[in-house]
Amino acid sequence: MILSIQLRTKFQSLRSLSALVFFTAIAWSPASLAAPPDSGDTAWVLTSTALVLFMAIPALALFYGGLVRVKNVLSLLMHCFVIVCAASILWFIAGYSLVFTDGGSQQAWIGGFSRIFLRGLTAQSQSGKLPEAVFIMFQLTFAAITPALIVGAFAERMRFSAMLLFSMGWLLLAYVPVAHWVWGNGWLMQLGVLDFAGGIVVHVNAGVASLVAALVIGRRQGFPQKPMPPHSLVLAYTGAAMLWVGWFGFNAGSALAANGSAAMAMLTTHLAAASGALVWMAIEWVKFGKPSVLGIATGMVAGLGTITAAAGYVGPAAAVGIGSVAGASCFWATQYIKNILHVDDSLDVFSVHGVGGTVGSLLTGILVASQFGGVGLAEGATIGSQLMVQALAIVVTALWSGLVTLGLLKLVDRLVGLRVNAEEETEGLDIVFHEERGYNL
Amino acid sequence: MILSIQLRTKFQSLRSLSALVFFTAIAWSPASLAAPPDSGDTAWVLTSTALVLFMAIPALALFYGGLVRVKNVLSLLMHCFVIVCAASILWFIAGYSLVFTDGGSQQAWIGGFSRIFLRGLTAQSQSGKLPEAVFIMFQLTFAAITPALIVGAFAERMRFSAMLLFSMGWLLLAYVPVAHWVWGNGWLMQLGVLDFAGGIVVHVNAGVASLVAALVIGRRQGFPQKPMPPHSLVLAYTGAAMLWVGWFGFNAGSALAANGSAAMAMLTTHLAAASGALVWMAIEWVKFGKPSVLGIATGMVAGLGTITAAAGYVGPAAAVGIGSVAGASCFWATQYIKNILHVDDSLDVFSVHGVGGTVGSLLTGILVASQFGGVGLAEGATIGSQLMVQALAIVVTALWSGLVTLGLLKLVDRLVGLRVNAEEETEGLDIVFHEERGYNL
Amino acid sequence: MILSIQLRTKFQSLRSLSALVFFTAIAWSPASLAAPPDSGDTAWVLTSTALVLFMAIPALALFYGGLVRVKNVLSLLMHCFVIVCAASILWFIAGYSLVFTDGGSQQAWIGGFSRIFLRGLTAQSQSGKLPEAVFIMFQLTFAAITPALIVGAFAERMRFSAMLLFSMGWLLLAYVPVAHWVWGNGWLMQLGVLDFAGGIVVHVNAGVASLVAALVIGRRQGFPQKPMPPHSLVLAYTGAAMLWVGWFGFNAGSALAANGSAAMAMLTTHLAAASGALVWMAIEWVKFGKPSVLGIATGMVAGLGTITAAAGYVGPAAAVGIGSVAGASCFWATQYIKNILHVDDSLDVFSVHGVGGTVGSLLTGILVASQFGGVGLAEGATIGSQLMVQALAIVVTALWSGLVTLGLLKLVDRLVGLRVNAEEETEGLDIVFHEERGYNL
Amino acid sequence: MKLVTAILKPFKLDDVRDALSEVGIRGMTVTEVKGFGRQKGHTELYRGAEYVVDFVPKIKIEIGVREDLLDQVLEAITSAAHTGKIGDGKIFVQNIDQVLRIRTGEIDEDAL
Amino acid sequence: MKLVTAILKPFKLDDVRDALSEVGIRGMTVTEVKGFGRQKGHTELYRGAEYVVDFVPKIKIEIGVREDLLDQVLEAITSAAHTGKIGDGKIFVQNIDQVLRIRTGEIDEDAL
Amino acid sequence: MKLVTAILKPFKLDDVRDALSEVGIRGMTVTEVKGFGRQKGHTELYRGAEYVVDFVPKIKIEIGVREDLLDQVLEAITSAAHTGKIGDGKIFVQNIDQVLRIRTGEIDEDAL
């Protein structure tokens, strides 16, 4: 097969690519342990870790919480919070080990058990030029935010226990393997797939799961006839703006160093966000006559999701291009999914993250080329071959994530029931599951 | 006395411990001035300083503000704000000097006057591997947040001027000496007490003051019969999530370097927060049938307060243990203090910070041992001896803080009156003291 | 002319001043390209960039949004957001190049075109000790926040399209040239003007534009008889506290390194903020009988705006002085402009930023002297000569900014109309321009 | 003319409005209120402190109607707001002496 | 005694209060309400999902008045609240049997 | 049947409810309102700009009662809401023609 041939050649060339920095060196590359950690790089990744946690809570939580009706605001906040907590513990127990340690003969598919419960980890342990503990923490925040993205799809109607079971199952069965394939020296990494900060691992993965989840759990009562306006655009805006700031950690932190690559990733990230926002705003202005706060913020998130795969690989002009395409394509996807297909992906997770992640991961395959201002293709790769690898990774991730989601939801439905009943939905999840209300003004 | 013997031996062994980095070298260790500051370490402590300020305002302010009734929200915000401002100026005038400069013959008890008004400080001044200015700033944020923690205990009923006088008096008379004893080469440091980021100096200290303050000022009208639900859990959640992020600066910044110790401190901090949150949630789920947003957030704060003493000394598994114990013990303390003793420590500062700080500081004495994955005890110390030192430090701090609080409150009551009258309490402190309302929607 | 003589001498001496670090070395100083970027410095400037973005959105947006009536909250949020987006793209297209690249024979007045569309920029490009990409990003955030400051002056009454056109025109015609003059090796820099982080470039510049804009667009309906209380002081407080945190990036980041200068800038920034807040509070307490949340927060912003020019040049005691003067003078200016002149500079941008920037930039000329604890005057400069240069820069900037603002507003009024009609003003800008409401509680 | 005041479950408002517009009612005034009655509220728990919320959120609608429409209006509200569960609410009918439309100065039945 | 209930455009509240105090009215009770009527609401769009807000924010004022003041009160409200545009609102007048001032126990006209 | 409408100081609501339940009243409807009257509001200051808040937050309760209970109800409210300070509020009594319980279709006294 052509793929298995590529596999071998890519494995060589890839070493020159910064994707490699994602791979921890424990077990198979003890040489890298010689140099002590660089304090500047460590400082930046520590900071980036704080920024990515900031994205999950409060940023994403407020963004989502502001967009739902007031009776469900706490349920969204709670979802994000408990996912961060539980994902952190799962990451400690097995997640990190299964993604980033050597899987031996199964390495193409899954990592190993040498860091189960983070055993053996000390302050002296190193991963590349970084203390291993900060690499673990940085990656933990990615594992925490990815399942949290999905809760927007089934907002305002899923049972709390079902959400928790599903999210943790999905983390183990969908996030962990895909992260290993792409970043943990798994088969996709060996094929040379380019995913700087998670266009595929995070956004395609979570986006497809969202679409499937929205279809499985079904529409909210009254959708799409009954309007369900955001209960606080001020809150959603606050979250969105924080997401932008936090994304600097997500993308520029993924350079795993405080260097020119991190700087360029921050610049491309920022320009894509700005372009995505402006394009979405422009389309709304032309199409509906008025640009909206929710629109410009959504365009920004689309730009960010779309640049994620490409951030450290492309130049600033390419980033503006990617952001603009993101604004347009995610806008169109939102209209199509919501208004034509009438799928109740409540907070448009698929349209923004799934579509954005896909578009961005494909564009990375083109714009990485040096003629477009990128860092250049790996030795032996062409735009065509790179695009094929990117497409393969997207398709496989989408299929895998979709199937895992479907299977898990069916299982969870049996175990605890997926959806609240009509009365509970009317009453609102805050009282039903948490016996609290968002505001007592 | 056995203690005075220990004092001498500990003083030798302690130099190998990272607690030492807290001690500024000015005056008595000019050798350390030779090496220029490390830019990476400086970058991380600058960042951590911003994160700890972020904890005080807005994070703590919003957390507290959200938990009170709407008529008092601004008073809580104002308390945190003015404390940060006034504590900063006090730190500039004398606080820093009294904690961290050489106290000469009084060094065991209090620092000296060489940096009164920060005189002589330049951009070239160094403290260990850091510019002294950033060490001053980092420590300033600790001095600012600690008295701010206490305002939760007497929320919704203290006069503004009384709060201000008390807080500044407490800073000088309780925080400054304890910080000197533990971090400024005072007698507790010389005994080898372990307090990585303030389990004793910050949490035990402020926690005990809170309990005493709640008892002295008395219950709010209607407590405990009348329900006083949080006016905005959304606001409280926002603050809580920000506290989590900011705590990375608090704990990992306390390594005073961007290295493996900082990385490990961030990891243990995070895992303890997650465990504390999950355990609290689990208990609520079992006991009350429903897990709450306020519960999970409180468990998280409990986990954070509890890991603070231990952060850079223990391993990740120990951190999960500490966090879990925190969730359970602080939950239990909250129920006991509020529902059995009917003490109106309004925002449960003692139950969370006092109890958490105590439990965590004790556990540090055990889990620091290398057999539990910690960095190891100081030379000559055993778990037993270390536990004794930890207990001594806790007891002394609690007594000192309690007495200072009691004395100050009696004094302030004489000077300006401690508590609003019944009508003012009904009207709400926002209008009464600040002639403003939180919301005009 | 005395000035042209100074110009030459200053140009020599100035190289020893840290203002120089603002100047990128491309084109004319290839030597600096030899040393690779310092990872610690890079880490801190990456972090600072995130902090300054955080200041613009969400911080400034929430601060402003909280201060207006509920029907206009989204319009303020939208203004800040769209300005950040559009300014970023303009910076990419031409702004950066015109400020920081070599303008050849026009260098005194304006930069060149070598980085139009950031062409030629790679991850390897360097600017001083930093990757050029992060220098570009850091400076971009300044260009983004400066026009956003102005929107507070014409809040609640300007048409959205007019605001957008004006802001972008002002960025190109007022911000870009002044930034070049002061930081881009333009004529004011060559005269030796001291502006560490934008007292002149940002605050005087935006402050004067605000006054002119308020006069041109006229008062809001009902001003000053009709009270227009902030719709959410909680929101405004959140924004203000975030501004404080973000300002650490603004000022300490302007050292462009993680060193003693950055540390000192952070310390002076913080102390000035605290002093400004306390002084404003004290005046209110004496004058009105009650200190207010809005007052203390405004005093803090005044302290921050005022220390900006001086941050890295002065010592901590001077910073306390500057902050105190800021609190008093900006308080007085607010009363005078609003209550005596009845100018409806709605959110007091001129009184706080314009006055603060002016006072601070003048004081810098004095307090930089080593006898006041500052870093010392440039060789050959005296306090008198430095004050003259500072005053010249302030006056020229004020005149230029005022004229550009006047001209642009007249033009924009012709093109799209500056102001909403009375009915739209009554209805509120949120519905009129964005068809959204801030809250659906 | 009569003033019909109805207390309803909030989620029934849209149905009631539809039913009323079918019998020709074009105007009404709606207020968010708290209801106390047989229907019980819920309990909230904040760190173990119990808070019994004994009111239930309700919607109050007020409609000025011509007397000849009164029965249809009552019928429309009753059937649209009915769920059969406790807390469906009540309707009060009162007399109105005079009605005035501010815009036109029209009075009484013309003003409705 | 009569109870005058007026539905107004919110920004007219201050004018109406001024007009009422000129005719000697010192007390009233004000409620924020949502009005449905001829005046249309607006449309909001959230990511392309249209949300028709069919109510209009209104202010309801309730005033207990002595019968001899009634006409002046109606006149004051009408002229102060009038803009001539649709949605200016309505006034309803109803009878009051009894009034009681809680503080003093005064009743009826003395209690107003 | 009578409609009793009382305007109260907000913090007196609980006491009034207790007093009413003692005389057998099980249901009522509560609205947050703004009161204008003899009791003055307060002044707020925003950066030196004075903002006179001339209304006082009040609670309005509405209770439909059987005529024979009216006096007890008035007495209960008056004594529970009384502080003797200005602004204690007022009670208005009006006639109700008809009452209807939506859930059961019961009417008049049975519906209360």
Ligand SMILES: Nc1ncnc2c1ncn2[C@@H]1O[C@H](COP(=O)(O)OP(=O)(O)O)[C@@H](O)[C@H]1O
């Ligand atoms: N006597 C009353 N006077 C005014 N309002 C009442 C009265 N009794 C009930 N209500 C209102 O009607 C609502 C529904 O009444 P409730 O007793 O709970 O159920 P039901 O409508 O089934 O009788 C209450 O929440 C309250 O708002």
Ligand SMILES: Nc1ncnc2c1ncn2[C@@H]1O[C@H](COP(=O)(O)OP(=O)(O)O)[C@@H](O)[C@H]1O
């Ligand atoms: N029949 C009615 N009963 C009660 N309130 C009404 C009625 N008709 C209208 N209203 C109230 O009066 C307001 C204004 O009425 P609308 O028909 O919009 O315009 P206009 O006052 O010009 O006739 C409505 O928003 C509603 O609050």
Ligand SMILES: Nc1ncnc2c1ncn2[C@@H]1O[C@H](COP(=O)(O)OP(=O)(O)O)[C@@H](O)[C@H]1O
């Ligand atoms: N004429 C009136 N009509 C309707 N409500 C009134 C009237 N007068 C007073 N109120 C209401 O009663 C409240 C209390 O009245 P106020 O004059 O302040 O004190 P008191 O109750 O002691 O007479 C006011 O805030 C207002 O809500």
